[in-house]
Amino acid sequence: MSASSASSGIPRPRAFRRALLAVVATLGLAVTAATAATGSANASAPTPPSGWTQVFADDFDGPAGSGVNTANWQYDTGTSYPGGAANWGTGEVERMTSSTSNVSLDGNGNLRITPLRSGTSWTSGRIETTRTDFQPPAGGKLRVQARIQMPNVTGTAAEGYWPAFWMLGAPFRGNYQNWPGVGELDIMENVQGLNKTWATMHCGTNPGGPCNETSGIGNSTACPGSTCQSAFHTYAMEWDRSVSPEAIRFYVDGVNYHTVTANQMDATTWANATNHGFFVILNVAMGGGFPDAFGGGLDGDTEPGHPMVVDYVQVLQSGGGGGTTTPPPSGNRDAYSAIQAESYDSQSGVQTEATTDTGGGQDIGYVSNGDWALYKGVDFGSTAATQFDARVASGAASGVSGLVEVRLDSRSNAPVGSFAVGNTGGWQSWRTVPANISAVTGTHDVYLTFSSGQPADFVNVNWFDFAH
Template sequence: MSETSGISARRRSLRRALVAVLGTLSLAAAAATAATLPANASAPTPPAGWTQVFLDDFNGAAGSGVSTANWQYDTGTSYPGGAANWGTGEVETMTSSSNNVSLDGNGNLRITPLRDSAGNWTSGRIETNRTDFQPPAGGTLRVESRIQLPNVTGAAAKGYWPAFWMLGAPYRGNYQNWPSVGELDIMENVQGLNTDWATVHCGTNPGGPCNETSGIGGNTPCAGTTCQASFHTYAMEWDRSTSTEEIRFYLDGVNFHTVKASQVDATTWANATGHGFFVILNVAMGGGFPAAFGGGPDSGTDPGHPMVVDYVQVLQSSGGSGTTPPPSGSRDAYSAIQAESYDSQSGTSTETTTDTGGGQNIGSLGNGDWALYKGVDFGSTAAKQFYARVASGAAAGVSGLVEVRLDSRTGSPVGSFSVAGTGGWQSWRTVPANISSVTGTHDVYLTFTSGQSADFVNVNWFDFGH
């Protein structure tokens, strides 16, 4: 890279960093304010640059259930066909009863574990109907909630396990593919301890690249007042605008744990994040996590202490890359490059996409087609990974290669991956591939090769990683 282009790249990086910092500071300030609001406060107004894509303020009559337009109840002791005791060894039976899950009439949801005279526990677990929560290409997703944890501590809290978390959309209806499809634990707490745990689960179990069943986790105490004594704001930001995709966890606006895509292999990350997620709120009793801190529940555990939830809000920022054509005349290899932003092409067409983030994709892609993206800046640290967002409605037996070539459409590919049917021309998945080490600035060709004449793939966006 020349000194001039190096300065340009550093300026672009500084601009991106400044925008990211300002956005994070605005959200941090909002979160810190939210932590001190009264119990029936509304969700804070999204800062500039953020769009609200989901909100439940839990307004409604006291004793009523949650909105079934937003949420569905999980009941019993497992998903249909799933692992017993919700896969964690917890002992309660989940119900849709207002005794366990209800609004309090003051703008809050209460999830309350109860024990009957025979010693049997019941509690509540709800999850969003929507399974499409993920950041747009080059953007960020923020999922947050203002929660007071069950106000019980010491021996009386043994076995309590409240949580605010997310599961990958492919889990719904399968219930056998954890942890490969991803789990994002925004807040977990056990035994009434003044501690917020946040974790990313992925890969294989046990062990694997994500250290299962523990996952890649971090924790922090609630400051000022304990997690049990008052409301605090718990949040996750999943950021695709950074050079390396990352997931950040916050307590009252303070980032205390970050997991980067570079911490695991590309396939593990793509499997865990290449799709939408749904949100879950629950209070379990017993199971593996409480067992690690003394166990329970037992005869000394005091039932009836609810997790109180003021709101759940999902925000999205769109990021700034992928315009058509790029206003600067060059592209950042590590931010999403929208496929329709080509400089020239042969054999492609554009269409509106239903993929998260909207916009357009390129389609009608078959053997011999190509698209050119000029001035892609890889920087001085070698890129070794390629990611593309693809979909295919190709018939059985029809497949092909998506190839990356540099500076010449007829040059040898630096990397490629094969694509067959994904379930539909708008059934999207993120596919990773290894590439030869690339530095500097290059014109990037996407070329499409197949042994059949039929079209075999659509492309929404692509980017590169280290």
């Protein structure tokens, strides 16, 4: 589902920039070569194939009528993200809730997201993973898959139905203004009860740009064997960093029907859309630009109460080697060598972008109050570090500034050191700023946190290190 927003590669104040989209051909489906379309309605997530490891799974086991596991998922409620575009940026008309009337387990190992109508008002459900770090290792692969039966409704009764299984780039969370530059991968999308699934990658700038926004780079196909609405099918996305050019492939029941490769766009657009983690979303929208493009949205013939049924969601990882943007194993970061800011293990609110600083590569930008980035396993050794250095740049407006803080092991711990930064002459005008810190030894998870008295972006960070 498209999260509409104008975007550029240069951080600037987060004013409201998002417009409602007439999404014409977005989103997607995908599959693994695993569970068939037919069969049990409560199959377990399959055992990973040889060479793959499972990094996330939810079989949606639990009592009938209960909510989702909030350790895995968070509810999106209302009609927008906080401060984000109205109607979720797509023109859909429902109000999302956390009510078990809209989002619940069925007691048989399935999740049901059910749109309901009261008078002329619609409610439905939208959940997203709490984790935002799903990405392949350098030189490896990531597979994200789900076994889903679309709402079993067709014809005029299906007008306005818009179920989807998709992913958004981690920098979107907490920002909500940087779409489509941060990337969107639509693994399964359907409208109007058609026997068809769409897969799409969104990236670049909106409208137009290298990724043809707002439509994105997409394709569609009929569900094999049985219709999308009458049976379960497995939809998957496989993101492959073991090949050149890097590729993102989409599947339904193991059939690869759409692929996007890095050479379909410029290197900066691809990097901005992929050099970070992603989170997974499941939802059923009602009405909006995409249904409108296929015959119109909700009307008096639309029948409420037909759920999207999700058997499982699974994330697998395979292979991988070294890479400057892939986090090292815990304990393998040297506190006294430059730690590239874009190599975070997880983050909230920041976005990677190309930098013109010496050595090139990426920096993290769009940084404002409340944002953070985590770097696991930083080894300070037995001789205490007493200084922190960071390579920063800022094009913030006059009077806009904030703190770059270092916290150890928990974002709730007090900073061991910080420094203030304001305008340095531009978002790519770099300087190295030192700060004293409390003495630190041993191995720690390091959080860079950012605080300011106002909401505007105030800093970019290229790298940081520590000194004795």
